[in-house]
Amino acid sequence: MKLSRALFSFRHRVVVIFVGVALGALSLLYTNNMAHRLKEKEQHDVVLWAHAMERVNRDAQGGALEDPLVHDLISNNNNIPFIITNQDLEVLESHLVPDRIIDHPDLLRRQIDRFTEENPPLPVRFWWSADHYHIIFYGKSRLLKSLYYFPYVQLLVITVFVVLGFIAFRSSKHDEQNRVWIGLAKETAHQLGTPTSSLLGWIEYLRTQQVDQSAVEEMQKDLTHLMKIVDRFSKIGSETPLTPANINEVVGESVMYFRKRIPRNVTLDYNGLAIAPVQASINAALFEWVVENLMKNSLDALQGHGAIDVRISSDDKHVMIDVKDTGKGIPKGNWKRIFEPGFTTKTRGWGLGLSLSRRIVEEYHQGRIAVVDSEIGRGTTIRITLKRTFA
Template sequence: MKKKFSTKIFSFRNRVVIIILGFIIGTSSLLFTNNMARQLREKEQNEVKLWSFAMSKMGEMGPENQVLRQIINANTNIPFVITTGTLDVVTSHLIPERILTNPALLRQKCVEMAAINQYWEIKTWSNDTYYLFYGESNLLRTLVYFPYIQLAIICIFAMFGYITFRSSKQDEQNRVWIGLAKETAHQLGTPTSSLFGWIEYLRTQPIDQTAVEEMNKDVVRLTKVVDRFSKIGSTTSLSEGVINEIVGGSVLYFRTRVPRNVTINYNGLAMAQLKALVNEALFEWVIENLLKNALDALSGVGSIDVKLSSDNDWIYIDVKDTGKGMPKSNFKRIFEPGFTTKTRGWGLGLSLSKRIIEGYHNGRIFVLNSEIDQGTTIRIMLKKLYS
């Protein structure tokens, strides 16, 4: 026990350490890249400042000044536009022509660039004033957005890793449950066969045969349970079945085995036949699960109404009890493996029922309605079959 506990703690600590390291690495990368972007932005601003100074001195010192010419020609990657006070374009670089020729777009572009970087005034030797608006280089924009792209990629890989890990764990758990189910079926096979032998013996004895017949029904039911367990994990074959009769068989079986103060009502045997493609053994299992859950909810007193209905496409089986009900927050949770409100049980009945109905029969099962202290109605939907 100590070994298992320490293993769990170690595993939990490993996960915490990995999460913390991932957070530190991601945060460090973001801070480092943002710092580089800040330094590059300051460098570009200084370059533009120097460039604007060179432009202002060009007329005074002449275009043949090699130092000024070298400074001016050095700017090849920063988009800019120089305008007059009335937004007449003097010169530009890396600004699309459609913007330069459209006054409204040019004004909008200048406002956008001014929001990124403070514009510069350029005063020439002849006292003319021009305005320099400039943006960010492609390198700077890439550097600004790169850590967010990197973070998104890390999150995507983490999500896929989590999904893969979860799928592998679920596959492993499924194999364990399938193996457990088949082994259970195998172990129950021998005593079940032996019970049939004992029943045949009791039929030859001078005892009440009514009790023997009831025992025989229970053993037949046990045989069906064994058959269901043996089918878990195997290819499930569907065949045409009369839903009225399948549901009715389960209802009649339970009627003789419920407490005296519990009644089970069923309308299916008095209506026209409703047919669907089902695996009878597994579908009976679902109906029994719903009836057992309804009985547990009643706590020995109340009623269960099993109602069949249909429309042009679907058959509806509603199992309604007058039990304790449940909050709306549990409508979906009750179908999750391991979820239960009972003091006994593993919380697998409704999870298996959902898998059988939706995975094997392409139907639906859900809580139709439930109110605290008023009861619960669970609905099964099966595709209607016309013969």
């Protein structure tokens, strides 16, 4: 069923594209045919002018351009640009050609050459002398030029509408997908609420029993972390107020929790508790999620052996959090792709962790997240940059 629907959808798109191309081709052919007919008519009109001028020259022995009938025939209701010269290319008459061109020899020569390329010039012979004649140089009318360009303008307008429609469709589809994911996240938070409440009760019960209380404390930390995860899922799609927070402490809490749950052959260093505190406006629950995602990705890259180094630095305007590992590294061509939804190099997982991290940092916190350094076999450094605030 899904395959048949996909084939139908593909065929539907092919038909729509074919119809659009066919309509565009028909529009071009029809308009070009109209332009060809108009060009023939304009050439015929100019031939009539030439015959009229020759007739007047024969009857009046010269002065064709001064004859009122010929002048009206050529100039009135005429949108064809032309220049009439004698055999020495001295201008006798012009129409729809600016005076600055007529008065400038070089511009005049270029205009005559341009007219010659558009239409062959027509000579007007004098019956009493083969050495005396006029030449009509003429170009395309504005209407004819408009007809030549009209189909391309039409195709451009159609293309713009198609692109805008495609963008609107993609946007609506993207919004629909966002609503689905937001609903799924909130439903996940709701479903996790019952077992976490139950686990909280069991931990309280274990506190009253003769069991290793240090183990109970670790279970309490895991449950607290699980409740943070529930809280994070519930915040997706909701307004997330940002408040000034000590970045050293927020990042430090994630590092301390993570440090007790990594393999023995992995070291996790953090400089944040040994430097002066820096502040930024964040949502602590969501921001901790980002830091944990980065550390988990580093841990996956180490494959059980190596080091992770989380470092905080700052300047006058920004605070930077670097998560560096000594893992397998990322090819430079994938530095940006790793933040795309669905991209993953792991055999399991949906490839949403870094994509979600980028959304939290850039859309919720107006910050930046990017790979700043990576080398195959030597490790990767990913940096979060936030705007610094001051107390």
